Amino acid sequence: MGIGKAIVITSGKGGVGKTTTTANIGTGLAMHGYNVVVVDTDIGLRNLDVVMGLENRIVYDIVDVVDGNCRLKQGLIRDKRFDGLYLLPAAQTKDKTAIKPEQMVELVSKLKEEFDYIIIDSPAGIEQGFKNSIAGADEAYIVTTPEISAVRDADRVIGLLEAYGISNPKLIINRIRYDMVKRGDMMNVEDIVDILAIDLLGIIPDDEAIVISTNKGEPVVAEEKPLSAKAYRNICNRILGKEVELLDLENNEGKLSKILKLLFSK
Amino acid sequence: MREGLVSFKGINGGIYINIKDGEFNTILKELENKLEKSIDFFKDAKIIGIKGDSITKEEKNELLNVIKYKYELNITEDLESHFKEDIFEGIEEGMTRFINSTIRSGQVVEYEGNIVIIGDVNPGALIKARGNIVILGSLKGVAHAGVDGNTQAFIAAYDLRPTQLRIGSIISRKPDGNMDFIGIPEVARVYNKEIIIEPYLPRK
Structure with missing residues (x-):
């Protein structure tokens, strides 16, 4: 029997990167050799299978699994790249x-017998789909982007999670654009952490490689170069209890922008 | 107690007993209750077998023995042959439904015969027919022909790039990665328990 930890990835707002984060954290933990299942609870608007390429x-x-039309094992899809990684669509x-x-x-408790990590992708919204997604979870990770609307929704969800008995959620800030933050056109990490007042698990830069x-259909975390991949690997390491510093976005800008900066600073 | 685990269904030539997923003792009790209630009716009826995906062979035999020896009813156990007759026979000429629209993600089209779709079938859509499926557009979703086990059924499309094809109980899936439209209409059929795709206008 494994570690058996169930983590829900949620946000309130749609389109902030819950599914991408679920796929990358799931894949990243599997790359460390853990048995992982990623569970899509967005019934009617499923996407996790597409992002995973399955x-x-x-x-x-x-x-089908919950209704007993098939056995749990029949519902689990093995990942095409990594052993120990499964999807329940x-x-x-x-x-x-x-x-x-x-x-x-009940489903999550059965999955806990087989897997070390159960990563649950939540649908947008705070209605029944959200309630389903958090029902079996031990922990929650909140995904937000540096926009007031997303942060506002994240705040609402943190409050709801507390009411349902999931305390100390962790924060992932997605799609940060360092150039905009520096110009003062985008909220910075400190602002967001200040408002939400929860632990920061990681920051992820806005990156073409994600698209x-x-x-x-191959989560970016397995690639070597992209900065976003590094960001997701850092998050996985933190989940596993290692101390990893936050990405230094300033020194990780593309070469082109550095050259431009040099040219214009003269 | 949950009722409705045991039901009696008539098909041509007799009655069969349908068993749903549930606890075996509950099933046994319900079966006995139902038999006792109308034992006179069952004495004259021809019971042809027991059907149920979730019960094991031993459980099935136990139920058969109860019916045969405790209630002394006739049971012929030629259920298999009855179900073979039950397969849709109109794949050469028979009931067909025509649909004039795009079938989108999350939509399901089901029919007791053949299906012809004048439009596209998008990823996430599901088409299920007891007979053949013909799509005069692109098939990118899932198509299941011959759903009650007819592996003679075919699936044809102007642009055949499905997520998955199923004919009878045979499943094949799209290769990983993107596929481009090859510009040739194709048909999928079962040969040697495998789904094979080939152009149906080979000279074009």
């Missing part, structure tokens, strides 16, 4: 009411 392997889904032709929170609790890897 859509073509789906036969059964989470609703959402159903596409049903809606959020197809599952109840109690059923999620490319998402379209390819």
